[in-house]
Amino acid sequence: MKNIKQKAQGSKSKDLTPEQSTPISPRPEIYDLIGKRLRGYFDDVASQPVPDRFVELLKQLEEKTPDKRRQ
């Protein structure tokens, strides 16, 4: 009887055996959400246009490098 109750509570997590479902009671969807939000945060910055200061910096570095091949 107890087992049935536990199984019902843990029914969202399909892979779990009854003895795993109660003590661990994991919410795998939380980990998925965190993963999505972290990637979202990272990709949000990574998709911004490159600020001018870096274009300028590379130009300056190139000018200071006399052995740069000209092609």
Place this chain on the structure above:
Amino acid sequence: MTGPMAGTAQVSQRKPISDKFREDLISAIPGLRAFAMSLTARSDSADDLVQETLMKAWKHHDSFQMGTNMRAWLYTILRNEFYTHLRKRKREVEDVDEQYSSRASVVAEQDGHLDMADVRSALGKLPDDQREAIVLVGASGCSYEEAAEICGVAVGTIKSRVNRARNKLALLLYPPEKGEQPNAANVGDINPKTTHERKWE
């Protein structure tokens, strides 16, 4: 010597900088900014960190072997710069925490990116070693092996740091509701052999 910084000592033998190196460096900038922004979750110096990384990379271009993993090489440089400056800052300022917390809320109101601000603030609450592990593996798309190389630790160490980091993030971003039993997601450490681990592999 192995690792992305192998050969840093032999900069005296100058090689011309190839167009390929330059192009790869430019295309790495967006990822470097994202990595810097995630690492410096507690400050706003991300672009300065990227600038220093680019200058170092340019100066030590000889130590990069074309055809190898430029992203890992650049991330390693950026990470080293980050910790060098972090140590300096820690000596200079002790009450930074207060500054950061007040600034975080201002940023959130300004750009309306509430979710971004939440993620950033949660990242800022992680210990440095856990933050870099979760950012590399969980956000930047590095493999555990790449992350281990970048951080100079064993793969198993990265795995356990990632586990601890995401459990802390779960607690910070999804705190248990009143009356809810604390569970694996919001109890700190959990057994690494749980069903969640494979989601990050």
